Amino acid sequence: MSQSDNDFSQMMQMEGVTPLKKADRADLHDQKAKKDQELLENRRKAAVAGDEDGLTTGPIDLLHPLDPVEWKSDGVQEGVYRNLRLGKYQVDARLDLIRRSIPQCKSELLSFVQECIKYDIRTVLVNHGRSKDKTSMGNRQKSYLNLWLQKLPEVMAFHSAQPQHGGLGAIYVLLRKSEEKRLENWEQHQKR
Numbered sequence: 001m002s003q004s005d006n007d008f009s010q011m012m013q014m015e016g017v018t019p020l021k022k023a024d025r026a027d028l029h030d031q032k033a034k035k036d037q038e039l040l041e042n043r044r045k046a047a048v049a050g051d052e053d054g055l056t057t058g059p060i061d062l063l064h065p066l067d068p069v070e071w072k073s074d075g076v077q078e079g080v081y082r083n084l085r086l087g088k089y090q091v092d093a094r095l096d097l098i099r100r101s102i103p104q105c106k107s108e109l110l111s112f113v114q115e116c117i118k119y120d121i122r123t124v125l126v127n128h129g130r131s132k133d134k135t136s137m138g139n140r141q142k143s144y145l146n147l148w149l150q151k152l153p154e155v156m157a158f159h160s161a162q163p164q165h166g167g168l169g170a171i172y173v174l175l176r177k178s179e180e181k182r183l184e185n186w187e188q189h190q191k192r
Contacts, residue, residue, distance in 0.1 A: 055110075055148045057102050065132055065139040068160035069146040069171060076157050076174070084174050087162035089123040091172070092116075097141055098129040105141055106148065113154050113175065120178050125161060130169030138169060145171060 009019070063069065072081045083089055095112045097105045109126070116124055128145055129138030149155045154176050161170035177185065 054151050055106055057106055057144070060143060060147060062134055062139060062143045063146060065130065065134055065136070065142075066168065068168060069142060070159045071146070071150050072157035073155070080174070081157050081159075084123070084157055084172050085159040087165055087172065089172070089174070091123055091125045091165065092121045093124045094127060095124065096127045097145075098127060099137070100141070102140065102144055105144065109145070109148060110152075113152060116175055117154050117178060120181050122175050122177065124173045124175065125165055125170055126173055127166055127170045130167065142168075142171075149173060 012019075070085070093112075093116055095108065097108065100108065105128075112124070112126075126145060128141035130142075131138045133139065149158050149171070155173055156176055157174040158171050160168050161172050165172070
């Protein structure tokens with residue numbers, strides 16, 4: 001403290017002003033540093049341990065923001081895929097991933113798909129948002145979803161949505177039938 005600061009403090013104390021105690025203040029920088037440290041530690045653990053489910057959250061090649069995503073596994077009939085692509089199937093469930101981090105997207109996607117399989121939901125819409133910028137969050141989510149959905153065994157096919165369902169900012173996903181539904185369908189066709 002300089003002489004002028006000291007003189008000012010003495011003058012203020014004579015006027016009845018008392019200085020604030022530093023302990024009474026919230027230290028916002030410390031909170032942010034702790035949060036950043038936790039995020040960094042979690043990223044390090046994931047990098048060292050690897051992704052046990054095969055779905056990476058590490059760096060990937062990003063898709064062009066105006067390119068549609070499309071994929072179908074072997075065995076999906078062309079007519080079924082065409083109907084999915086054209087949005088002709090009723091969307092039974094939706095997952096909104098806008099403003100989510102990539103690890104949050106991965107976690108929510110996995111739990112959402114498992115829940116859909118549990119309740120025999122076949123066609124879902126995953127909303128990731130869109131942008132014209134290649135590095136935007138919507139395009140990053142689209143790029144990761146394109147990679148992840150191909151690796152999930154429950155997913156049979158997916159395609160970018162029609163404009164009325166979100167266009168390039170959403171993806172139709174066709175899920176496998178549960179074993180019960182598959183058996184029920186087989187029995188129904190055997191009776192014909």
